[in-house]
Amino acid sequence: MEQKTSRIGRFLNALELDVRLLGMVLALLAIWVVFDVLSGGSFITPRNLFNISIQSASVMVMATGMVFVIVTRNIDLSVGSILGFIGMLIGVMQVNLLPDLMGQGHILLWLVALLSGIVIGALIGGLQGAIIAFLGVPAFIVTLGGLLVWRGAAWWVTSGQTVAPMDPTFRLIGGGNGGTIGYWPSLIVGIICCVLIIVSLVTGRQQRKRFDFPLRPMWAEFVLAGLGITIVMGIVGIANSYYMPARVAKRYAEANGIAVPEEGLQIAYGLPIPVLIAIGVAIVMTFVAKRTRFGRYVFAQGGNPEAAELSGINTRMMTVAIFSVMGMLCGLASAISTARLNASTNATGTLDELLVIAAAVIGGTSLNGGVGTIVGAVLGALVMQSLQSGMVLLGFDAPLQNMVVGVVLILAVYIDIVYRRRAA
Amino acid sequence: MQTQQNVPLVEMRDMAISFGGIHAVDGVDVDLYGGEVVAVLGHNGAGKSTLIKMLSGAYRGSRGDIKIHGEPAIINTPHDAKRYGIETIYQTLALADNIDAAGNLFLGRELQTRWGTLDDVAMEAETRKVMKRLNPNFTRFREPVKALSGGQRQSVAIARAVHFNAKILIMDEPTAALGPQETKQVSELILELKKQGIGIFLISHDIHDVFDLADRVAVMKNGKLVGSARTSEVTKDEVLGMIILGKVPENAIPGPGAEVD
Ligand SMILES: Nc1ncnc2c1ncn2[C@@H]1O[C@H](COP(=O)(O)OP(=O)(O)OP(=O)(O)O)[C@@H](O)[C@H]1O
Numbered sequence: 001m002e003q004k005t006s007r008i009g010r011f012l013n014a015l016e017l018d019v020r021l022l023g024m025v026l027a028l029l030a031i032w033v034v035f036d037v038l039s040g041g042s043f044i045t046p047r048n049l050f051n052i053s054i055q056s057a058s059v060m061v062m063a064t065g066m067v068f069v070i071v072t073r074n075i076d077l078s079v080g081s082i083l084g085f086i087g088m089l090i091g092v093m094q095v096n097l098l099p100d101l102m103g104q105g106h107i108l109l110w111l112v113a114l115l116s117g118i119v120i121g122a123l124i125g126g127l128q129g130a131i132i133a134f135l136g137v138p139a140f141i142v143t144l145g146g147l148l149v150w151r152g153a154a155w156w157v158t159s160g161q162t163v164a165p166m167d168p169t170f171r172l173i174g175g176g177n178g179g180t181i182g183y184w185p186s187l188i189v190g191i192i193c194c195v196l197i198i199v200s201l202v203t204g205r206q207q208r209k210r211f212d213f214p215l216r217p218m219w220a221e222f223v224l225a226g227l228g229i230t231i232v233m234g235i236v237g238i239a240n241s242y243y244m245p246a247r248v249a250k251r252y253a254e255a256n257g258i259a260v261p262e263e264g265l266q267i268a269y270g271l272p273i274p275v276l277i278a279i280g281v282a283i284v285m286t287f288v289a290k291r292t293r294f295g296r297y298v299f300a301q302g303g304n305p306e307a308a309e310l311s312g313i314n315t316r317m318m319t320v321a322i323f324s325v326m327g328m329l330c331g332l333a334s335a336i337s338t339a340r341l342n343a344s345t346n347a348t349g350t351l352d353e354l355l356v357i358a359a360a361v362i363g364g365t366s367l368n369g370g371v372g373t374i375v376g377a378v379l380g381a382l383v384m385q386s387l388q389s390g391m392v393l394l395g396f397d398a399p400l401q402n403m404v405v406g407v408v409l410i411l412a413v414y415i416d417i418v419y420r421r422r423a424a
Numbered sequence: 425m426q427t428q429q430n431v432p433l434v435e436m437r438d439m440a441i442s443f444g445g446i447h448a449v450d451g452v453d454v455d456l457y458g459g460e461v462v463a464v465l466g467h468n469g470a471g472k473s474t475l476i477k478m479l480s481g482a483y484r485g486s487r488g489d490i491k492i493h494g495e496p497a498i499i500n501t502p503h504d505a506k507r508y509g510i511e512t513i514y515q516t517l518a519l520a521d522n523i524d525a526a527g528n529l530f531l532g533r534e535l536q537t538r539w540g541t542l543d544d545v546a547m548e549a550e551t552r553k554v555m556k557r558l559n560p561n562f563t564r565f566r567e568p569v570k571a572l573s574g575g576q577r578q579s580v581a582i583a584r585a586v587h588f589n590a591k592i593l594i595m596d597e598p599t600a601a602l603g604p605q606e607t608k609q610v611s612e613l614i615l616e617l618k619k620q621g622i623g624i625f626l627i628s629h630d631i632h633d634v635f636d637l638a639d640r641v642a643v644m645k646n647g648k649l650v651g652s653a654r655t656s657e658v659t660k661d662e663v664l665g666m667i668i669l670g671k672v673p674e675n676a677i678p679g680p681g682a683e684v685d
């Protein structure tokens with residue numbers, strides 16, 4: 001980018017912030033404000049934002065993997081079906097299989113189910129990736145086939161019967177019924193994140209000093225730190241100001257031996273576990289994208305597959321690995337969805353592939369390959385879910401919701417194209 | 425020249441490859457000695473790039489043997505070639521446009537911290553060092569190479585090839601996008617590398633670019649070797665005759681592609 005002359009341009013340049021990402025955050029806030037005004041102040045409430053975050057967790061998890069898939073010029077249409085299939089498998093495991101093997105209510109039952117789901121996802125994804133990479137069938141076709149195959153397989157597991165209920169510990173993954181970590185742990189998580197932000201800014205600066213590279217101005221470092229801390233503590237603040245209804249709080253207090261004072265209890269939910277999982281996945285995937293060889297190769301392969309190959313990168317194995325990671329994330333997302341529903345149905349995750357792809361694309365992942373960020377995809381998932389929740393709140397019926405989401409998707413990509421054209 | 429007596433650094437014998445019935449390279453023999461610059465010349469589409477891509481591991485030929493230091497070498501992938509110390513500047517540059525100069529320079533050979541993560545700062549430092557020598561005006565280290573000019577991109581590709589202590593360097597039209605200043609710098613670099621005993625294949629379709637730098641020329645036409653000659657024993661015009669007409673002068677060694685009259 002050339003020297004920007006405007007003051008805002010210089011400001012953003014010094015911050016080395018992604019202008020696009022900033023635009024997305026603003027768009028998200030705008031959506032919230034508009035819905036809040038239209039709904040007479042019932043959108044920007046801790047309760048609503050809390051619910052939106054839980055509802056988008058599963059799509060967020062998958063969207064981070066979709067970024068890698070799309071960056072390497074592929075697509076995965078099968079994620080919703082894989083989610084459904086794995087959901088059936090881990091449901092059956094919990095209800096029929098594992099209790100016999102491990103004993104009813106074994107404390108590690110949830111973990112075995114979760115890990116099995118992730119491993120099965122890795123295998124399914126790896127299989128699809130291998131067909132794409134080694135047999136040369138385009139990803140669009142392989143995963144379109146997968147969409148049908150895995151949805152059918154989900155039905156076959158129980159001949160279409162719903163499996164319920166899930167293991168109580170497993171259910172915590174879904175965020176309902178005790179699946180939040182409470183006030184103080186949330187605060188501690190937030191503070192740890194803030195410390196990490198500061199540490200990474202400081203070490204980054206020291207590294208650059210060591211090699212005498214140009215540095216950001218000091219004020220920019222402070223603005224960045226301030227921004228990061230505000231966002232983190234904002235999220236924690238929302239989760240910590242959403243209180244349990246009196247009845248739930250009373251039951252909770254009794255279960256935990258807390259005395260109930262006269263004026264009633266104010267117990268905050270704190271951060272939901274699925275949201276923590278989604279944030280954790282986003283952090284890990286960002287780390288993989290930016291700081292590891294694997295991530296570097298993903299982007300190199302997306303930018304110029306021939307160059308990647310001439311550099312000695314095994315692009316076929318990369319493709320297998322990328323789809324395998326996508327499958328693992330489907331397994332994890334499947335656990336979140338199944339736990340939240342407290343049931344496995346063969347329809348779980350239907351149309352999720354479209355939400356996931358839309359989240360990645362709205363988040364700035366280019367279908368031409370080579371470009372995309374994990375944070376963008378997470379924001380994209382939030383935008384989609386916010387739109388949907390807002391429309392529900394305003395009483396839009398389902399067909400109209402779909403139409404709006406469709407138009408927004410096209411619009412978002414168009415804006416992105418215009419933006420890139422101007423940046424080039 | 426005393427290097428003549430030694431074993432050649434590279435011997436390519438009877439190299440051949442075809443694409444859908446077109447014999448892009450057809451029975452070509454070429455040698456390269458340490459400290460020598462061999463110019464591979466020929467018209468557009470003569471098969472120059474395809475020939476050297478078999479040496480760099482990008483293509484697997486249908487026929488042909490490659491020896492490195494007199495030992496048979498198996499080169500099936502770019503990785504294999506790099507193990508033999510063969511570095512290549514491709515005509516298309518082979519840069520990932522969305523990644524910065526350092527990322528491209530170290531692509532496939534990233535420097536890592538002791539935690540196994542990318543050491544971007546160290547890679548940028550190394551890149552700054554190499555570029556200072558190659559193209560001192562280069563300052564745009566932190567942008568994707570897409571944002572660079574053709575010449576700057578070419579500098580990055582050259583830097584990548586010379587940074588890893590190549591023994592054999594393949595340069596496919598390395599100065600096509602460079603200005604006179606940078607071209608001169610590359611010429612000086614070639615002479616310096618030659619002095620270090622590195623063997624260099626310099627590919628071009630323009631004789632004027634390379635005649636003064638090269639010790640020998642090998643001329644291709646329609647996938648076949650017209651012949652090879654020492655630049656000290658033939659004139660530019662004679663080489664031009666080889667390129668255009670396939671006519672081999674007296675002091676040159678004719679190949680299978682030579683016109684016989
Ligand atoms: N991957 C490919 N697929 C099909 N045909 C190819 C391929 N690569 C090269 N060819 C053909 O092989 C022939 C030789 O091409 P090559 O690129 O080696 O020529 P060149 O001598 O390098 O030409 P230039 O001076 O234009 O770079 C051409 O006819 C070309 O069309």
Ligand SMILES: [Mg+2]
Binds near residue numbers: 472596
């Ligand atoms: Mg060529």
